[in-house]
Amino acid sequence: MTAKVMTGAKMVVQALKDQGVEVVFGYPGGAVLPIYDEIFQQNDIRHILVRHEQGAVHMAEGYARSTGKVGVALVTSGPGATNAVTGLTDALMDSIPILVLSGQVPTFMIGTDGFQEADTVGITRPCTKMNWLVKETDRLADTIHQAFHVAKSGRPGPVLVDIPKDVQFATGPYTAPEKAKVSHYQPRVKGDIDAITRMVELMETAERPLFYTGGGVINSGKGASQLLCEFVEATGFPITSTLMGLGAYPASGKAWLGMLGMHGLYEANLAMHGCDLMINVGARFDDRITGRVADFSPKSKKVHIDIDPSSINKVIRVDVPILGDVGHILEDALKIWKARGRRVNKDGLAKWWGQINEWRAVNCLSYTPSSSTIKPQYALERLEALTKGMDRYITTEVGQHQMWAAQFLGFDEPNRWMTSGGLGTMGYGIPASIGVQVAHPEALVINVAGEASWLMNMQEMGTAMQFRAPVKQFILNNERLGMVRQWQELLHGERYSHSWSESLPDFVKLAEAFGCKGLRVDDPKDLDDAILEMIRYDGPVIFDCRVEKHENCFPMIPSGKPHNEMLLSADADAFKSGAVLV
């Protein structure tokens, strides 16, 4: 059978359909009009009109992270493409599979500084896993299929296909996905059995073992999370996770130590510092995790499972590197461990847990409660209590609220927690929450936000309204750039340079302006009722939760300090006065 001949614009839509795409987040413009014309003439793919292209890309990210599928965004040339850059970089840092399709000026105008022309592949080269400028309609469908393959294979990431307008108008033969060129890009998924056996041997004798897991477990799929849980339960080893990996092992599980890192839990960080066997599963020794590299977990043998060869030995040298997919490697490791007799060092483990329980008793998340003002920690405790057990997805913005959310909300499943980890993109949360809601229309989707971050992409409330995405914007409003303020207090002599916002909008009136519901609470007594009202409301809600303005987020490992020099809330005053800084 000969290939069907069609226009490039139609090919785009056909290729998306053939790749199983159900929804595209986008914004039209001159250079993508032929594609929009095709979108108009079909009903299989839903188009969500955003208010800013950055929103489209974050929505695609939210969609991808909550479903495990590739998220798709469609933007026009020039400013449309440059507005997508932050989202692409965010997805690159957090290994999120998304495809951005951008329009481009016609091929014969490229290089003439045409209207809305930008060197899109040049600009996005360092912030994509791969990108392509398609100059011939004949190659368009094949390139889009390749793009999907690259986005989801190996370490996932963002890809971009730049399509000049004349390529969209011209006709050519359509290449079906099964006919597409087989890519040489086939990253290895199976781990080296000798290395896996070496890891199992270390597990059998370790006195103070620890699983340190990351976003790689989530990216590997639900099966990987199940295998991880099985392994943890069977060995009785404690487990901690990075911000990116929350939910892979359930927060309600008994081996769970909580998140580690700069604002991680005391027991998790001290376990990292004191362990004799660290099993890194799909994490990358980020600087927010390691603190001072020279003093990072000095007594441990380190195993590192990662699908990206460049992650191994990049920051921390490891004893047993295992290159491959987390799911495949855990499966093999579990098999080998069982076949060798399911051995662990029981005495060592019992002592280790004794030590960990002492650390746990420090109760590092404790804070001074208040009956007059809402403590942000209290707000999240109540949110957790009132939404637990619901079909719930959480997104966040970036800052103190993000860290509190990671500390106080529990995730029992993967793909339920969407946050900008690597890039730390303020303005990520609203669009991400909309992307999640579009993928899960019946679920409760809450964006835990700070008012400053939230304002960065608040225009997307229009998108939420137009497409009936009942996202709940839970804003912890302290009228400050909280994390910046905290660093200024602790590390910059309390000189609060530009870390507060004056003339903030009235969020309730803002909600009314968008046509959604606004709620404001400043009394702890009213909090529960307001949260319940938010949950019950059938539509988007902007929840202005007025919280304590000067609360700091603890524990905290100051930048460049090792894990065992963590600050708890009680230490903060001493630290400020220099006692700890000597």
Next chain:
Amino acid sequence: MSALKIKKGSTSHSAYDLRDPHSEVEASHTLAVIVENEPGVLARVIGLFSGRGYNIDSLTVAEVDHTGHRSRITVVTRGTPAVIDQIEAQLSRMVPVHAVHDLTAEGPSVQRELALFKVVGKGDQRIEALRLCEIFRAKVVDTSLESFVFELTGTPDKIDAFADLMRPLGLKEIARTGVAALSRGF
């Protein structure tokens, strides 16, 4: 230099990786990167070096397999063993990269560079330039009454040495291709 007289950073003479992973000693490495010859690949490879702060001492690139659309990028870089490992890993995970070979680490290799020298002079200087040209087995590829263009192929060191000698004899311009390299044997 260790007691074994094995140069630090060298693995050419042993079956074992003798490089100390914690060594802070920088060494020059020649990498051969086989890539899909498609638009933007060179920019992507070079962007990696500039974006992550790695050095490029020399770079050559050309399509070496016209039917398979493969290009060979030979890049001479410099770094500690950890940095060199990281460069190799970063290159090998790139989508359009088929293979990366660290020719310095993998064994002995042949390295060649071609250079053109324009030397302007009269009388004795001109005769001396021509004599040195013969000694270095350079070729005269262009001449006028007052100038020569010499073509010289060799290691970068040899080309540097020839340039040093030509400088007082009226060297006006040099064009160098950068290093092309292949491993010895098979």
